[in-house]
Amino acid sequence: MSRSTEPGRAQRGQTSRALVPACLVAAAGGWGLTAAGAGAGTLATRYDTSLVVIGLLTTVLAVPYAAMQLPAGHLVDRFGARRTALVGLGVVVLSYVAAVVVPVLAVAFGARILAGAGSAVGFVVGADLARRAGVGPVGLGVFGGAAIGSGGLAVGVVPALEPLLGWSAAWVTCAATAAAAIVAVAVGVDAPSARAARPARLAAGPSVLGDGELYRLAAVHGVTLGLGVVLGNWAAVILHDRWGLPSGASSAIASLVLLTTIVSRPLGGYLAERFPHQMRWVVALALAVCAIDTVALAFPSTAAVAVAVVLTLGVASGLPFAAVLASAQRWRPDRPAAAVGLLNAMANSLVVIGTPLLAAAIESGQSVLALSVTGALWLVPVAALPRSLSRTSSRRRSARPGPP
Structure with missing residues (x-):
């Protein structure tokens, strides 16, 4: 060696x-x-x-x-x-x-x-x-x-x-x-040094709440995480009640929505690292696949089709994760944690709101309408994909350093 x-x-x-x-x-x-x-x-x-x-x-x-x-x-x-x-x-x-x-x-x-x-x-x-x-x-x-x-x-x-x-x-x-x-x-x-531990003034820059690029990133993160969790919560009910699959099989298949992201999120990170200039296209394609799979859940078929739909939904929903978070941190080097916090706040708010709404739609027999609307929501971020998904786009660092 x-x-x-x-x-x-x-x-x-x-x-x-x-x-x-x-x-x-x-x-x-x-x-x-x-x-x-x-x-x-x-x-x-x-x-x-x-x-x-x-x-x-x-x-x-x-x-x-x-x-x-x-x-x-x-x-x-x-x-x-x-x-x-x-x-x-x-x-x-x-x-x-x-x-x-x-x-x-x-x-x-x-x-x-x-x-x-x-x-x-x-x-x-x-x-x-x-x-x-x-x-x-x-x-x-x-x-x-x-x-x-x-x-x-x-x-x-x-x-x-x-x-x-x-x-x-x-x-x-x-x-x-x-x-x-x-x-x-x-x-x-490691614990911060005594100097770093003292309260430090944040770097100059606009508030993350007024940063339009972060909201575009939040839209992608919101649907890929938020809608993914919402569908993960109710996919078993849909597969059992609407598709007629056994309860155990429905639960096992539905669990793949979230479990596959364990693999697809690192895979998305690899793609972002290997093909940084193509990530906007990768994200757009992933969102389109998620939209198609969500609508497909409204139309019953075989167990094999259910597995295929849920697997592709889980894989596609996980691909944008790493690129979106890295873009937010790179876009706001003055407040990287606050930028990520804004993204995750939007995504989890969608979980809080969307989970009971989809449940109410399923109970009232409006599954087809609800899944069609949810499918359309996946495509909303495509209308204004974040520029920062390309590594050539980043906010200039402030002259005053922020805290570590």
Whole structure:
């Protein structure tokens, strides 16, 4: 082995290690989003309430999770990723410990609200850690796959642990994933120097709320993440009720909407790194495929067709992720975390609004209309694709450096 290759390998090793905290922080947030639903039956029995009320435990987490994305981005830009992550994840752990120690429904609701606010830092911090590690679009894709894949993993793990942990399996695993992320951040992310730790004035530049390019990026991220999660929640019901597939098969096929993004998000990162100037075309094609697949769900066919539709939907919805996040961070180097927070706030707001609306449409027998409208929404960002998806387009850095 030549000595010239050793620094490169060492740097790659450091980059890989830096990606671990980013993935675990994001995974803690994704796990919490689905854990209550995964343990809904035992939670309903323990709290002596209905499944509808248990469903609200997901809503009360999702609302502050969406609302706190942009503030979390400002906190990361202001105080740094390490400090923000440790405080936010600490709130998550303490919230779920309280829910386990005091098994009262009101406490569970309070815990989920606080956990939603605390875990909001997960996605923003993870993206910022990935950016600072220099992992590139592929690394951002891996981070994104961990963020959404953990939610799919929770659906299987929480019920499997109920024989051991009982009704508290959902809350214990939420606390455990957040605690693991705390350890990873404490060990794997260096503390800022005394000078960097002091409050620093942000670089000059317009607010992210008034940045039109970020809203164009948010439109792409909003549909690919937001509509993907909405369809992932209700695809099993559609396949069972409308397509006539068995309940178990419907659930297994529907899970592919989110699970395939574990692979497609890194794949999208590879494409962004390999073909940066063609990403606008890749994104437009991916959105068109998602629109076609969504409308196809309205027209029943065989199980094989259902698998093909869901697989292509999952793959296509994951491809733009890394390019969009990298573009937002590159476009606003003065406020990279706030830029990502804005994107994720828009996407999660769509989840909060779209999930009950699609449910209402399905219950009222308007599945065809609802899926047709949803299919059309996939194409909205195509009307004004972000210029920054091309690496040649980036906002000029401010003369005054912002915080690390």
